[in-house]
Amino acid sequence: MKRRDILAAAGVGLAATALAGCKEEAKSSAAPQEGSSAQTFTWKMVTSWPKNFPGVGVGAERFAKLVDEMSNGRLKVKVYAAGELVPALEVFDAVSRGTAEMGHGAPYYWKGKVPAAQFFCALPFGPNAQEMNAWLHYGGGQALWEEVYKPFGVLPMACGNTGVQTAGWFNKEMNSVDDFKGLKMRTPGLGGEVLTKMGGTVVNMPAGEIFTAMQTGAIDATEWIGPYNDLALGLHKAAKYYYTPGWQEPSVLFELDINIKAWETLPADLKAIVRAAARDVNGDMLDDYNAKNMEALEQLKADGVEVRRLPDEVLARLKEVAGEVVEASAAADPAAAKVWEHQKAYLQRLYDYAEVADKDIYNIRG
Amino acid sequence: MKRRDILAAAGVGLAATALAGCKEEAKSSAAPQEGSSAQTFTWKMVTSWPKNFPGVGVGAERFAKLVDEMSNGRLKVKVYAAGELVPALEVFDAVSRGTAEMGHGAPYYWKGKVPAAQFFCALPFGPNAQEMNAWLHYGGGQALWEEVYKPFGVLPMACGNTGVQTAGWFNKEMNSVDDFKGLKMRTPGLGGEVLTKMGGTVVNMPAGEIFTAMQTGAIDATEWIGPYNDLALGLHKAAKYYYTPGWQEPSVLFELDINIKAWETLPADLKAIVRAAARDVNGDMLDDYNAKNMEALEQLKADGVEVRRLPDEVLARLKEVAGEVVEASAAADPAAAKVWEHQKAYLQRLYDYAEVADKDIYNIRG
Known part of the structure; x- marks a missing residue:
């Protein structure tokens, strides 16, 4: 959103x-x-x-x-x-x-x-x-x-x-990087910039128009927030596939x-x-x-929504492009550059720590 | 602790x-x-x-x-x-x-x-x-x-x-399930019960005595809290290996x-x-x-601490034994049984959700 x-x-x-x-x-x-x-x-x-x-x-x-x-x-x-x-x-x-x-x-x-x-x-x-x-x-x-x-x-x-969040709702399977070419998707912000670089077309619109745009085929895909808010908007009635994870947010x-x-x-x-x-x-x-979100995803699955994960190859390319988009966005403004320089270094340290702590706790549940 | x-x-x-x-x-x-x-x-x-x-x-x-x-x-x-x-x-x-x-x-x-x-x-x-x-x-x-x-x-x-938290400090390598046999470790609570079932010996003692007990070999291992509090206690000066993840907590x-x-x-x-x-x-x-914790682990590594991960085989066995210990603990008290029945079911739903949400966000960072 x-x-x-x-x-x-x-x-x-x-x-x-x-x-x-x-x-x-x-x-x-x-x-x-x-x-x-x-x-x-x-x-x-x-x-x-x-x-x-x-x-x-x-x-x-x-x-x-x-x-x-x-x-x-x-x-x-x-x-x-x-x-x-x-x-x-x-x-x-x-x-x-x-x-x-x-x-x-x-x-x-x-x-x-x-x-x-x-x-x-x-x-x-x-x-x-x-x-x-x-x-x-x-x-x-x-x-x-x-x-x-x-x-x-x-x-x-x-x-x-x-x-x-989630990666969004798609009316076609997303199996490869090529599937983004020509994709008409409602996805604003940095995520939208990434989509454009992937060969897609960003078509932004207000919440109230998304459902109809998906149903009529005016757009092929949309992201909103996550299961809780998405269910309330009824997007599962207009799209076939619900993709995870929410790499963009x-x-x-x-x-x-x-x-x-x-x-x-x-x-x-x-x-x-x-x-x-x-x-x-x-x-x-x-x-x-x-x-x-947990409860809503259960509900969506019960309603027949096909929950899929973006393939590793696709996520790897999205990550590469997203990195370029974020760097360009920071470089365009001195205050943003200062904040990003500080944040980037600090987050990398937290990410390294998570490998032996928070991330691994999810892994060992087996 | x-x-x-x-x-x-x-x-x-x-x-x-x-x-x-x-x-x-x-x-x-x-x-x-x-x-x-x-x-x-x-x-x-x-x-x-x-x-x-x-x-x-x-x-x-x-x-x-x-x-x-x-x-x-x-x-x-x-x-x-x-x-x-x-x-x-x-x-x-x-x-x-x-x-x-x-x-x-x-x-x-x-x-x-x-x-x-x-x-x-x-x-x-x-x-x-x-x-x-x-x-x-x-x-x-x-x-x-x-x-x-x-x-x-x-x-x-x-x-x-x-x-x-972390799995604790060890003065020997923990390569297999057998390494827990005869291990004298300071680890109270449910973690201690798991250790006993693994063939180890629980030796509990107050915080102020842990350092000396490790140095003299009175115990082979100890867990405390995590890098932040462990560094303050100086445990890195008395133990060779720092194991992750904190499966017990x-x-x-x-x-x-x-x-x-x-x-x-x-x-x-x-x-x-x-x-x-x-x-x-x-x-x-x-x-x-x-x-x-992130900052303290960096410090510990800089001080030469060897940070290691418990092997998958060991973690799998610990998980099995921990499951038995938790179930037995809940079964021994009616109120505990009621709470655990509710909590167990709800947490499983959250764990399933995490697979496509929180856990996967860690995975896609690559």
Whole structure:
């Protein structure tokens, strides 16, 4: 699920609603407070998600509920679905300019504005959720993230993860590298760039159009998120094969964006509450996805979906091309290059460690 | 790291200190509060950890600090190292009888009292941290855990994880199943039961004695936790080979114990704060261990440690024996049997899912 889909899935062009929501309701302009205060804050959190969107949307709601409960209502966070206040892809902008004090989205949605952002989100053949979290919280990633967002007046925090995704839905068998030639596939972002280099054609479209496009043959393939969200979209009724693994997104990290000026008006206890709520959701959403993806894949199999694995030869070529795409993407922007240089070196060390630890635990189950 | 080690590492027999700490300082006997209140609570948290113990001990301190900050000092949690108030292995008992309102330890430390507890902690060839969290938080595990602890007046919450451990330190090569015959190894718990069935001899001892026992040849092998904590203990100076993977503990989950009567006196906001702080630490400690284990293993290798993998043949036999040990352990107690029946079925579904998701992401990195 990427930029354009979210955009349309959530309904673009609700500019009137957005403007109406822009009136200054927030009471966050008071002087900074130490410790605590009886003052009540009413903040807006714009999101990139449709209302009640499973997994990530539910996680954003959980964040607001936790903050409300922990602060006993002193920090009310009103969650806006995409398009209610601002369009899905303008979450970062809205927080940056102070239209909303908070936002929840995927860092790579604003890579057009902040190219380095995608390195805090997802990388083809890149880190899983656990590795991304280790780099962010104990490997120096968080400091780099804050440095990159600071010029925009935004403080980022990790706030959720999809875990491992799938390679997507295909209406033909994918047996060799040649099968990508001429393939019309809905797959945005870096994955889309890889497809193009493999000889395919990227045809992006909003979520609501994917099902019909697959059924009519307008596209041959599509990726979305993973079994949990894919089942909800009904893609198994429009495609024959479900391919794994999700090489293009071994994990997708979601971010909480906070307007720094608003942040500075919060007393210390509310700051601590916001930080802990974000960390709670960061773990909880992953637990949710892991459980529900498992259940949904069982359901899909029961419904007759043929789950297949991309052949090794294909994965090897995809990895090669993905490496080129990531390097080119990093090289095109100085901040991205700096982040990637740091992240690449650190992740390689984690990958080496995983060989004798996490990876091997999966192997020995036999 | 298991029962007896912690016991002695932390200093047993500090009964005088324990008794001195038992005087009623806590202000938790007030009537239950809804929402919030200005009332200040001063709670004790007894732990199974020596002062400033890396990883898990630091995590317990983080929990107390988070609660203090979020509540602006309305809930002060004073952390006691093992032996300061009660011995390391009496944390659960102390919370159960109300000597302390909270405790932090590893569920399997009290398996003598609550045999089912170990199924919420660690299992040989069992779940990794991510899988244990999915089962607890979205698979029904938490409800079972609360049911098992309720008769003791204790509310448990997940609050930290070591991630993948190592198989341990050996002063001889482990090339075949026969190499376990006559092996004198410090390895407690279910791992120890497996060793005994393999023909070895379990020689348990506190942490402070392991180094000397290895150097003098009193034991041939030992396991402790993982690179981060093992390096701190200096085991690489007393053993030649460091074997992976940690089949006996693919993850160890730590628990926050709360006395239910004390819990019921907290207003809703403080309850929410405690819950979120526990979830924060549950993720944060794993990030800490993953980063530091990686760094420590690099250091150990640089110091000349020979890192080896147990042969497939050995791992296959260990798995077989471990399966028997776990089944026997579950069968010996009705509550344990109920928990294991549920957990076993759910984990198998997660393991099947991992084959096409998490496991395969490690494989395709090539």
